[in-house]
Amino acid sequence: MTKTYIATAIPYVNGAPHVGHAMDFLIADTYRRFLLAQGDEVRLQAGTDEHGNKVFKKAEQEGVPVQQFVDKNAAQFKEFIHRLGVEYTDFIRTTDEDHIRRCQLIWKQLEPYIYKDTYEGWYCEGCEGFVTQTEYDANNGVCPDHQKPYIKLSEENYYLRLSDFTDRIKEAIETDEMRIVPESRKKEFLNLLADVADVSISRPSKQLSWGIPVPGDDTQVMYVWVDALANYITVLGFPEEDISDWWPAKVQVIGKDILRFHAGIWPAILLGVNLPLPHTLLTHGHITVDGAKMSKSVGNVIDPIEILDKHGTEPFRYYFLRHVPTTEDADFSWEKFESAYNELANDLGNLVQRLSTMCQKYSIAGQGLSAGQTSDNRYEDLMRNFEFSNAFNHVWSKIQDINKAIDDAKPWEIAKTGDQAKLQSTLSDMVKDLLSASQLLAPFLPETSKKIDDIFTAAKITPPATSLFPKA
RNA sequence: CGCGGGGUAGAGCAGCCUGGUAGCUCGUUUGGCUCAUAACCAAAAGGUCGUUGGUUCAAAUCCAACCCCCGCAACCA
Numbered sequence: 187m188t189k190t191y192i193a194t195a196i197p198y199v200n201g202a203p204h205v206g207h208a209m210d211f212l213i214a215d216t217y218r219r220f221l222l223a224q225g226d227e228v229r230l231q232a233g234t235d236e237h238g239n240k241v242f243k244k245a246e247q248e249g250v251p252v253q254q255f256v257d258k259n260a261a262q263f264k265e266f267i268h269r270l271g272v273e274y275t276d277f278i279r280t281t282d283e284d285h286i287r288r289c290q291l292i293w294k295q296l297e298p299y300i301y302k303d304t305y306e307g308w309y310c311e312g313c314e315g316f317v318t319q320t321e322y323d324a325n326n327g328v329c330p331d332h333q334k335p336y337i338k339l340s341e342e343n344y345y346l347r348l349s350d351f352t353d354r355i356k357e358a359i360e361t362d363e364m365r366i367v368p369e370s371r372k373k374e375f376l377n378l379l380a381d382v383a384d385v386s387i388s389r390p391s392k393q394l395s396w397g398i399p400v401p402g403d404d405t406q407v408m409y410v411w412v413d414a415l416a417n418y419i420t421v422l423g424f425p426e427e428d429i430s431d432w433w434p435a436k437v438q439v440i441g442k443d444i445l446r447f448h449a450g451i452w453p454a455i456l457l458g459v460n461l462p463l464p465h466t467l468l469t470h471g472h473i474t475v476d477g478a479k480m481s482k483s484v485g486n487v488i489d490p491i492e493i494l495d496k497h498g499t500e501p502f503r504y505y506f507l508r509h510v511p512t513t514e515d516a517d518f519s520w521e522k523f524e525s526a527y528n529e530l531a532n533d534l535g536n537l538v539q540r541l542s543t544m545c546q547k548y549s550i551a552g553q554g555l556s557a558g559q560t561s562d563n564r565y566e567d568l569m570r571n572f573e574f575s576n577a578f579n580h581v582w583s584k585i586q587d588i589n590k591a592i593d594d595a596k597p598w599e600i601a602k603t604g605d606q607a608k609l610q611s612t613l614s615d616m617v618k619d620l621l622s623a624s625q626l627l628a629p630f631l632p633e634t635s636k637k638i639d640d641i642f643t644a645a646k647i648t649p650p651a652t653s654l655f656p657k658a
Numbered sequence: 659c660g661c662g663g664g665g666u667a668g669a670g671c672a673g674c675c676u677g678g679u680a681g682c683u684c685g686u687u688u689g690g691c692u693c694a695u696a697a698c699c700a701a702a703a704g705g706u707c708g709u710u711g712g713u714u715c716a717a718a719u720c721c722a723a724c725c726c727c728c729g730c731a732a733c734c735a
């Protein structure tokens with residue numbers, strides 16, 4: 187049995203989950219369910235990134251101990267993932283003991299590529315952080331948040347010598363040994379990779395107290411890179427355990443904003459500890475709201491929990507898996523969501539209703555009925571190529587075909603002729619088609635698929651007490 | 659001359675790589691049907707495929723130039 191490992195980016199827990207976070211989980215879960223159906227043994231990791239100044243300060247603001255703060259937020263994310271109908275096998279928090287210890291072991295292994303140097307840059311005392319020269323110029327030397335001039339500050343950092351790996355990484359990306367999906371992002375990143383600089387991977391502990399101590403140097407704490415990126419392998423037990431059954435990951439699902447770290451820094455870390463690179467970095471886009479970028483200052487942030495409360499898991503999955511092209515940006519608006527919900531109710535909900543009603547009326551037994559055709563090449567190609575929204579569309583066309591078939595066959599007229607045998611075979615063919623479609627639908631809408639199976643394989647087919655997707 | 663993506667019916671998009679009757683979803687109009695959640699099915703209307711030029715028997719598709727929009731430009735899911 188093929189063992190497959192799927193990894194999702196771990197969200198930073200300085201706030202509540204928003205719609206964007208859902209994409210990682212839904213995409214990974216859909217692929218996981220597809221592979222399970224194909225007979226793979228699948229491990230899906232999820233987790234939370236919990237260190238760093240922003241989390242530390244947020245906890246201070248709320249007046250709670252940091253650990254308590256991250257415990258609360260991690261629980262919130264777990265609950266969120268659960269409500270998306272996503273099932274993970276492993277959940278990692280970067281504050282886990284195991285993770286911290288393994289990170290330090292990884293750091294030790296990376297030491298041949300680590301050196302200490304002085305970082306000098308523009309620093310804002312209000313933000314307690316450095317800004318880039320570009321940002322400095324854009325703000326004319328004054329921090330917009332704190333109205334304080336940036337000061338020149340220097341500090342000691344450990345650096346990872348990325349230049350030791352860039353040739354190797356470039357080659358891996360070009361040859362698709364580590365495939366970046368979609369192709370356009372691959373091109374984009376290869377351009378970026380041309381002028382890559384070594385990356386700072388630690389901070390003085392007096393600047394950054396909430397983090398993993400650098401082994402053998404009390405004055406330094408690991409910055410986000412090693413700490414967060416290593417989660418994908420520490421969760422499997424590396425370096426204390428042999429992870430070769432699961433690693434390299436078949437796919438790592440990430441947002442387009444973090445591609446550069448996953449395609450640039452992450453492979454360097456892996457090469458530094460002699461591990462192979464992930465097979466695929468699947469990059470999804472961002473969700474805009476009413477055509478505008480989501481932002482707290484504009485106040486157009488959509489709370490995914492609100493959508494889930496109002497409409498439930500399956501319509502949520504339907505919208506974000508079918509109407510958001512897997513690797514592209516897409517827009518969310520309540521209007522679009524409502525119209526998608528109507529499609530779901532009209533095409534599928536109504537189909538289940540009308541077909542089950544006829545089966546009941548004309549006494550068609552579900553017992554012994556099963557999916558007719560169980561494999562579909564086009565569907566499998568799309569799924570394997572991570573074109574989930576297109577695969578979903580393909581499944582949907584099958585559902586629409588059944589609606590057409592019913593209108594063509596007109597079972598109610600066959601009933602009038604009294605030809606019970608023909609009625610039986612006509613309707614059971616349709617049920618079989620629906621059960622086939624239901625199988626393909628399962629990775630996207632698992633609960634709905636299960637309901638359909640239950641209804642149409644029952645000894646006595648009866649319409650559901652409440653329709654699958656009721657309309658107000 | 660920084661890099662990338664895009665400009666196709668009222669809206670949202672596919673088609674472009676590998677030239678050959680311009681397609682899908684929603685919306686609109688008309689018709690059909692009654693098993694069904696006023697749902698479903700069928701048909702129709704609607705496009706100078708950003709602009710200009712080139713290659714070709716033939717260009718949305720290949721080439722060149724230009725115009726417009728949107729991202730990115732190392733620590734924003």
